Amino acid sequence: MNGIHLIADLYRCGGTAVALTQRDALERLCVDECRDAGLTPLGASFYQFLDADGDAAGVTGTVVLAESHLAIHTWPESGNVTLDVYVCNFSRDNSDRARHVYRRVLDALQPEDAVEYEVVRGSLSGEN
């Protein structure tokens, strides 16, 4: 369980707009970036919100990783997004891989402003 959890609240994202509104695009971005970073996606669950007219209006989703998870939620009406990337270091140190995914998703979304936190998980567990 020992590892890092990167947390971001992203405001007025000006990047890949389709990723904020289209489930398939956001899922592909997140899964591909996890895989490219050397993490191991085991499953993904992404849901498409629709507005009153039936148009795409936000996405919520998670990627389950062998190393823990990524979670992302979008509010395209404001361009805001929340992002979580938590990886444990059970069999190896995955911290750099987590930072890589996190940075790549931020690069794609290009927020004007971000509030970021980093939480050390499993701080009492030693190497487990």
Added chain:
Amino acid sequence: MNGIHLIADLYRCGGTAVALTQRDALERLCVDECRDAGLTPLGASFYQFLDADGDAAGVTGTVVLAESHLAIHTWPESGNVTLDVYVCNFSRDNSDRARHVYRRVLDALQPEDAVEYEVVRGSLSGEN
């Protein structure tokens, strides 16, 4: 995106042992507690880890909610678990619902020790 994110690292859980090792039991616990709290599960992705003998050896999973997500990972060899419950308050204040789910899962797992964090998400977003 404005809401609360409850984070726990749980040590030496002595509660429902089957929930630490069996995917179906853990998924049912998490989905049912979300639903019972009045949250809205939209999907779930839970994965069963196996040990070298092919026996159940930990679970990793997420519940995607209309209100954001729950994520949980277990290490039954030590009884350790990480839990995240993040709910946004887009259409109503869901904070009490998040605390209810969080408390119910902790009650089921009965950790001997816990390190807990609470992160206010979307602090710059007003009511969005």
